Amino acid sequence: MKLAKVLLITSLMIATQVAISAPLITSKEAALPPAAGTLATRGISRGPAIKLTSPEADTPVAAPFDFKVNFEPRGDAKIDPSSVKVVYMKSPFVDLTPRLKNAISANGIDFAKAEVPPGTHTIRVTVKDSEGRETNSVLNLVVNK
Known part of the structure; x- marks a missing residue:
C-alpha cells in the first residue's frame, strides 16, 4: 500500500512538471488575410x-516559445489588468x-509554451492605467518552420 501511494505521488509530481503547450x-x-490599413x-x-x-x-524563433510582455506604468498610476486587449491583426481581427x-497581470503577459504556426504574425496589445491613459503597441512575432 505504501509503495502504491509513493508511486501515485511521484506520478502526480511528474505530471505537473510536464509543460503543456497551448495555442x-x-x-x-x-491563413486569414492580413488586416487592411496601417497599423x-x-x-x-x-x-x-x-x-x-x-x-x-x-x-526568428521556434514554437513552442514563451510569450512575455512587460507593462510599465508611468508616475503613480497602476496598470489595469482588466483593460488588456490582445488582437491578432488579421481580417477579421x-x-x-x-x-x-x-x-495577464498588472506586470504584463506571461504565456508559457505558446504554439504559433510558422510565419510573421502581427499582434496589437492595448493596455490602460488607473488614470485612464491608454497605450497601443504593435508586436511582430517571426516563427520558423
Missing part, C-alpha cells in the same frame, strides 16, 4: 509602456485576449 494562434487564423500607434504617450521581452521582436486571460 496562441491557430493555423486557420494564420499606426501614437507617438509620445504618458500611458503605460508595453515591451515584448520574449521572444525578441522580429527575431482575432481577439486573443480570452486565450491569454490567465497569463
